[in-house]
Amino acid sequence: MARNKFDIDENLESPFNLKHFRRALVYIRRQQKPMIIAFVLSALSAGISLSAPLIMQHIVDVTIPAKEKQSLVWWSMLMLGTIVVSVILATIRSRMMTRVGQDIIFDIRMDLFKHLQKLPFQYYDDRPQGKILIRVVNYVNSVSDVLSNGIINLVLEILNLLFIAIFMFAVDVKLSLVILAGLPIFMGIILMIKTKQRRGWQSISNKSSNLNAYLQESISGIRVTQIFTREQHNEETFTRLSTNYRSAWMKTMYYNFLMPFSVDNLATLVTAAIYFVGLLAIGPKEATFGVILAMSSYAARFWQPILNISNLYNSFINAVSYLERIFETLDEPVTVNDVPGAKELPPIQGRVTFDDVTFAYDPGVNILEKLSFDIKAGESVALVGPTGAGKTTVVNLISRFYNITGGKILIDGHDLSEIQLRSLRSQMGIMLQDSFIFSGTIMDNIRYGKLDATEEEVIAAAKTVCADEFIREFEKGYMTEVNERGSKLSQGQKQLISFARTLLANPRILILDEATSSIDAQTERLLQKGLNELLKGRTSFIIAHRLSTVKNCDRIMYVSDKGIAESGSHDELLAKRGRYYKLHSAQKMEATV
Structure with missing residues (x-):
């Protein structure tokens, strides 16, 4: 595959399977303690909030008809209390999971960076830098929430559905069956669009990677662009890549938004069916107004977790396409490595x-x-x-x-x-043809290969390669800050600093x-x-x-x-x-x- 071009999509080396997601669980297990606490808090919050419709039913069917004002105050305060406690628990849980998500990001990104440090030159020869950077930054950001909040929320929403179903059937069996009637339709929609969703997110991943690669290349070569007045041509290329990304995004969003659209409409139809069946088919003697009101509330609550699960499903499909890229990078073989023994x-x-x-x-x-x-x-x-x-x-x-x-x-x-x-x-001391200067001071750049070198040793190395004179002409001398790639230095000055860096390491092979x-020529003779x-x-x-x-x-x-x-x-x-x-x-x- 021709990987070293910004306008060629990266095809995955292997299709996604559940092994990829199981590998992601490694990062989740490192945060299992705070995640368990967050799960318990979420379960308590959900359980407390589910009691609200029962309180409301009691108030409508018993307290109000009996005109018990004192009781109405207490029941109202109890209902308010459930809301307050539920919100407090949810807030604590949200803060905990924010930290967990950031810790997961840190762990994945560090593993990626460590692996990239070991990969051979051949890997970087074959890929644009932008396509590597987007995996370490953007893709890791995209999967963190799914691997932290997503897992907990999925389990919670499933448990929430079970709890709601238990409460519903405890109130009225026939109306509960009415609420469940929309599930087969919903499952059919999922089966119909799941493959298209995954392909859509893979396409977005490809177009985003291409766009990022071209942007990085354009920024790095901005001087050449302006010298040869290529701004208009580059703008056309960037417009084409941006259009491709936008088209892929809009096509995927069509399927992505089909899930909540379906849930919202099914929830509305089910709620209408409850009033129709409750008032007309069953009759007011068997289903009181309080029961119908409670069941309509449970219907909304029942389909809300389904809506949440559908959104989590969309996020999961999205994360899958990024996990594929992340693990593909982590699976890249370190061909130049120490052999066993x-x-x-x-x-x-x-x-x-x-x-x-x-x-x-x-x-x-x-x-x-x-x-x-x-x-x-x-x-x-x-x-x-x-x-x-x-x-x-x-x-x-x-x-x-x-x-x-x-x-x-x-x-x-x-x-x-x-x-x-x-x-x-x-x-070994190696000075490559491309003299790379890191952001930092000149002193730090010369000391890069020997961190324990004294200032005297650094200055001695600079004098040996005739760099000391021009360095001292800067206002801050060796403490002068230079930008990434040494943009404030001439090419010759960068080479002399690189020379000093190499010689300071005192290598046996140079x-x-x-x-x-x-x-x-004059400096070369010196x-x-x-x-x-x-x-x-x-x-x-x-x-x-x-x-x-x-x-x-x-x-x-x-x-x-x-x-x-x-x-x-x-x-x-x-x-x-x-x-x-x-x-x-x-x-x-x-x-x-």
Whole structure:
């Protein structure tokens, strides 16, 4: 399925079944104590409120005809008391369930976030960020009330129906049967529309996800949009996605509102039937006015839980479509993970060995085939070659961001597939091509990879990469707040801060992927002095298109044709007059133009 597009609906990997809902009960059990208390309070409130029609019947049939004024006052106060107590209990229960609902949201969202932290790069390569975010935020919000209040309310409404039925039959059997006569019609309506409702909510989920994905993409690329004056085109796309969402919503609401519409009309017909049967068919001798009045009240009360259950059913159908998405995410396999019995990688020297390594992002389309090389500890290696040849792939495999298709990768003789990821990556310093800056202070960003670093260590790292000077030009220096992705910083400044962050971790293996691509030539020369000192004793892999930055590396490997086409020092490769020589000559010619 083509998932990495905002205008393609996400089809579920598997159909929904009750196992999904049973899994949701795990979160409910964590809150079972307050939910039980809330259930008891609700039951007491419902039971007390059900006594009101009986009190009213007694007042109409006994107290008023007997003209017992004192008794009328007491019965009225009793009826008022039942209402007040019922409201108080319901209020306490409502507050408790609000907290329970928020706790359930917190638990589900934390489980999702923890799982997302472990998923491999491949998962994020295949999906728009917006379609991931909506599951963690919107979908979790949508299911919380059903998993908290919904479960309790469903049980309560069912019990309420039973209690009301008992009270009804205790008052009058024939009129009770009249009230129950509408149930078969109601059940038929449910069976008729339930499948269409579920499909409708799945469609809403898809269109909402598409809309959110495009909105996130548009915000992230707003600068490009305005540069190329694409506002009108983007507005048309957003209008189309919004229209699709609106159409899906309106179609689903048609079936959604059919339930309360049916209940309201059935309740009205049943109430009319009570007066017809009670006054005409049965007669006033068998059914007093107080009995008919009480039964009409019970009829309204009987169909109110059914209306509530129908609304809960709608909410359940809605929640089902979101639970499917949530559990689909939680079921996403963590393919890059510690194998059972994985060992901790001891402090390393930094020898890196590729042994017949084959790798493919997509099955059958190999990026690397039977790649083999051996890098000694402390050796600096440059990876050069055409775009898309696999340079970044090589360093990603060293960090084990992806699983290899075949062969082995070893560090100091330890197979990466058999060691703990944390112990591997904690000894590596990686600066990716995209210099990501987090919201917070510059100090926090540099300290990100080593939280216990002192301010002196942070400043020393910044000085090494020539970042200290521009940082001190800010009014608050290292305490300067930067926005998400470092929008207040130039691209070169972001790279220098990322450089300091990587170097502060003091790694044994250092990976620099186009680390100096956004730094001017003068700053690069200053930076090179600090790097030359820092790279001593560390194994380093440097990816760069500008060959001037890698000519001093111990080894240069030209990546092409799914492997290493050439390997050697700068002078050795020039002497071969092969691909590296042609690349070097082309860049030299461009520099003189």
